[in-house]
Amino acid sequence: MDKARLKYEMEKRGVTSCDLCRAIKISKSAFYRKMNGTSEFTQSEIQKIVDFLDLDSPVGIFFTEKVS
Numbered sequence: 001m002d003k004a005r006l007k008y009e010m011e012k013r014g015v016t017s018c019d020l021c022r023a024i025k026i027s028k029s030a031f032y033r034k035m036n037g038t039s040e041f042t043q044s045e046i047q048k049i050v051d052f053l054d055l056d057s058p059v060g061i062f063f064t065e066k067v068s
Contacts, residue, residue, distance in 0.1 A: 005061045006061050009053050009055060010053065
């Protein structure tokens with residue numbers, strides 16, 4: 001999980017952590033635990049974030065890009 005990239009995408013779109021928490025229906029404390037790596041985002045939470053932020057792909061934020 002690339003915390004800095006997710007924050008960048010949120011800031012670029014003017015989305016606060018509270019906005020995102022409401023959109024994916026999790027508490028702020030759960031969100032911060034996930035952002036800091038204490039726990040992981042679920043597949044459905046990742047999809048909701050991708051949809052809410054209108055991202056092309058979760059790769060690069062939630063998954064590492066494969067280089068061959």
